[in-house]
Amino acid sequence: MGLLKLLSVNRSENLFLPAHGRGNALPCKIKKLLKLRPGIWDLPELFEIGGPLISEGAIAESQKSSAYEVGVDRCWYGVNGATGLLQSSLLALARPGQAVLMPRNIHKSCIQACLFGGLIPLLFDVPYLTDRGHASVFDKKWLQRVFKKAKEIEEDIAAVVLVNPTYQGYSADMESLIKEIHSHSLPVLVDEAHGAYLISQIRPDLPRSAISFGADLVVHSLHKSAPGLVQSAVLWSQGDKVDPFKIERSIELLQTSSPSSLLLASCESSIKELIESKGLKRLKSRIEEAELLKDFLINKEVPLLKNSDPLRIILHTSKFGLSGIEVDKRFIKKRIIGELAEPGTLTFCLGLSSHKKIGKKFVRIWNEILTNFGQQKSFFFKRPPFSIVSKPYKPCSYSWGSDFEKVNLQESIGRISAEMVCPYPPGIPFLIPGEILDQARVDWLIEQKCFWPEQISDFVRVIS
Template sequence: MPSLLELLRPDRRLALHLPVHGRGAALPPLMQRLLRQSPGSWDLPELPEIGGPLESHGAVATSQARLAEAMGFDHCWFGVNGATGLLQAGLLAMAQPGEAVLLPRNAHRSLIAACELGGVMPVFLPVPFFADRGHAGAMTAEGLRQSLDPWPDPGRPIAGAVLVHPTYHGYSAEIVELIELLHSRGLPVMVDEAHGTHLAFNAEQDSPVSALVAGADLVVHSLHKSAPGLAQTAVLWHRSQRLDHERVQRSLARIQTTSPSSLLLASCETTLDWLLSSRWTSLFEARRHQANQLIHALREQGVLFHPSDDPLRLILATGQIGVSGLDADEFCMRQGVIAELPEPLCLTFCFGFARHRGLAKRLQRIWQALAREGDGVPLPVIPDPPLQSTSIPELTPDEAQRLPHCIRPLAECADQIAAELICPYPPGVPLLVPGERISAERSQWLQSQHQRWPVQVPGMVKVLA
């Protein structure tokens, strides 16, 4: 087995995965220039002139204030442990121990971890499910309205709500209507827009609206999943009308590192400045046009894609030709193409912002080879999970994980309370959360998922003893 250092050497395989800078090819020009300097010259502590995200003085504080003003927000903070840390800080700023927070069923696992850290009860709201793809869609305003009527009663105050827009696969929520509906109920709203950073810096009228302009109180952007920054970089945007600045600052101090990487902080600043430039606008529109052309050309050749609201996410419909996305992923790796997200019924590629010459022909050859491998009979669809109504765990996740537990086969877990998370990663969307009671229908559905995805969905699960 080669060492990690050896695995970081240049690689000729096509990088159709995150980060979207394509192994550095699409990094902002200033960041590329910095990385050509003497290695390690940028590995610096929080020197007075540099500062850090939570400091009031220094270059970082100045950049954060300037960018917040440019985007019409009261505050912003750079993050160097990804969108994960910023989402967790935002949730802990909204909800105090003993309170509850509304989460969509397709919330990222980092938010469940925040509930564990803060003693917060998650109240799960249903989202649409695509049986032919085996994964969740985006929340609709009508779906949310039905979930909130009657008002969920977790036996404790509901302090705020989190939305996901767009999803990992690029499906966009009805974000303006969702935020307005939650605000009308008196709730502050945080939006996980990790996969939609580019929406906030796109002038095209036919693109989905960013949560930045939809009125969200907190918005988290990843700067490497949907913008060309280095991995682990992110930004948190804050409007202080419904959520106090000091609460957010204190939560960030609990979660963020006290030794932030100067290189990653510089990537945050440089990436956001690049996204605000006219050159970026031209580059992004060209890339989006190329993606649409690629999809059109491949469809003309018989390649099957599932539709997405983001042309930079290509969802190959492998299940429709009788091939698992997991098997297709292994085949692509052997062909020198690294995809982003394999699932039982599909394989998602992240087009990214680097150029890939000959990509259309390469994907066409891969599809034709996969079609020869499959028998042409579509794989069975994945039935909707029994999660189509508002769900409140019986215990908070932290309570459930502190109590004595035992390990049982999924088939023997009906009517038991879960003591662990079941969460395929990626995409990091929990299928079972500690504290939830496992119904017979849920147990059967999880067993079917285990048959399709044994590595990601275990056949044994911890439940309360």
């Protein structure tokens, strides 16, 4: 089927991102705009409209108003996803040669920023959940241990990046982590790609956005956790640790010179949905509906894992000896399309549209899968062999740009990687350019290859 045809059919239950669920949950104003003469809204940075970096015009006004409503100093809308704004943030935070402290479960976009910005990714290990193969959240004590080691390894640390909530919806106590980072006089960037809707503070039992705990920079993917069109995103900034001039300079470096007016309008309207009363009401009822669905599935003995995001359902497939990647294929055949298939789990994103009638179908498919595969023993994952803090052996950018050769994983011991090994989704690198392939890493990668057969190759590119 051709692309245009594929875009126009909708025969499945969409439990994947974008969160607007094939248009169902798009803000009314965007729906109305899209019903006008096709293309009428596709405009350049005309005088009255402006752009994210232009100080006058409708977009400047809109950004000012969004920042005011959310209670921060500034914000910039983005048209290249959280990816683009995370990368701009990193370039604003550190100079070439400086290090940025980041967790091992960082999104690949941040490593790419280090690559082209000449920054040193100082990667720290995070707790690991062996029953499902997920990176978990950590507390202040863990971070203190990380700081101690990081300072032994690297003198010039410019900033810290945190990822919260995770793709699967686990959330840490951000208040204490941000305080700890600030006690080292460092700025913190929070990749809150999966937590835009937390700015609504809709219920006290849900996590709060890092914005409310004083994070210096926070990036939201508005299509992942708000009802924005794909590629819409926003960067929020507050306090005086990061110079807005540096942020704008970095956005200009990476942003297209023709940002889409439709995407910028989508940024505006999806943020409004999270702060205005009608949108909040809709969000609240989606969350309540999602909680009912989770309760229903748990009552029917579907193995769901706990998380902090009511809109994400984690099916624990390895508990029954099954790979989430295989289970995903079965669900797709039965027309339920999930978001994140991993070796031990399959995560479904309910997004912001309604899925009222899905419960029974979900249970039926899961029970069919269990019957077809037969009851199997649960399996566990080995902890990745990462040290508490590590720095690539050779600079990331140098390694990526070096001449390379392709060697069999088994024969790569002692070599330096020239590439990133990174299943997508979730886009969390297992190996980055400049890292050494020691015995433990190679053994672990070979094991991971069995879990991700279509995503990890037998070969790795190493510096010649």
